[in-house]
Amino acid sequence: MISKRIIPCLDVRAGKLTKGIKFQGNVDIGDPVEAARQYYEQGADEIVFYDITASSDKRDIMIDVVRRVAETIFIPFSVGGGIRSLDDMRRVIGAGAEKVSVNSAAVLEPGIITQGARAFGSQCVVLGMDVKKVAVSRQTPSGYEIVIEGGRRYTGIDALTWAQKAERLGAGEICLNSIDADGTKDGYEIALTALVSEAVRIPVIASGGAGTPQHLADVLARGRADAALIASMVHYRTYTISEIKQYLSCRNIQTRLLW
């Protein structure tokens, strides 16, 4: 049977990791290509790059990073952040990424999902969703609302409705980020993940809140996520990917153990 995927997420600004990543011997690495290589060798099943470069004139640096990553690692990787058009998608995929993730741009112009799926295939198009828990209302019957611009702007769109719509539009996967859980290290938002994962037919990557291997076990089992995004818990060497996978294996959650 298919394994659950463990996916480290790297934030990149103007071609550099925004926070150093500590590897063996506590070496601090600021180069995203080198960090990707290390995670590849440590058993990451996939890697997500999130480009938080503010100015568009520096975006070409990311394309160069993507090109170098593609020459270095031989597992799938995706790139998100600042993807606004079919042209942006084409550049990232042309440079060697398997998948491209659209978030705010898809909320503002949902047609980009369909265009991307037609041009590159659904498997290339990941819908990134930033979600906040809100009161259940007629507008947000699931009690979860889509926010954009890094969580600053509420859209009035119900998270569950949006996930299902994105699937119909041609998204091949959903990366579901809980703004409430993000950065807390208190665990993923299990109820939200289960709600979305049960309601769509495409795979769901849980994101936000990972602090311990137990959190991954919870979201992959009870939360029914197909994959789990991790960041600081591996970036600061609190855990290695291998340790996390061994833990999940003891909890009868299948992951890829040989690489």
Place this chain on the structure above:
Amino acid sequence: MIAIIDYNAGNIASVARALHVIGQEYVVTDDTSVLTAASCVIFPGVGAAGEAMAYLRHKKLDSWLLGCRSSGKPLLGICLGTQIILDASEENDTQCIGLVGGTTRRFPENLVADGRRLKIPHMGWNRVALRRPHPVFAGVPAEAEFYFVHSYYPSPGDEKAVLATTEYGITFCSALAVNNLVAVQFHPEKSGRPGLQILKNFCGWRGR
């Protein structure tokens, strides 16, 4: 020289990068005379069967591929390349190359495992259980997993063509082998070290 068939179908650059890292010289081409001169040929692909077949016919690559049955040249199909070497595909109801008898089928709608409805596409890492040894899989551990992303799977007419199977709600053919042909549903170019091993084995294989 290894030739990668260029037919405007997605993952050709990934396959090329993987060959580069294992130290193989390669050419990416849609020229049948270059393919004929190559020591072995890789037929990759991501995308939809209908469009891919239209392009292959336009470039007369379909008849070249069919000729591999008698030429004995080692041929490796990957993903879509594997699906369309069969007679037909349920995707866009497409007539395909027919190098191997059988049909490419869509995963049934309500696949269930452990009481859970399975997602489609089958996307992620899964095991490949060999039915018999094959030189292209030499040195690949039985527990190795490979990266899959697909909604259709090859179903050869002759059971003997099935080289390996994978479990995803059903047991499906994830690798097939007939004489000088090996075709895999997963992506060896995206499957880490075991995947690179398969590419390396294929590049040194004489097709027998």
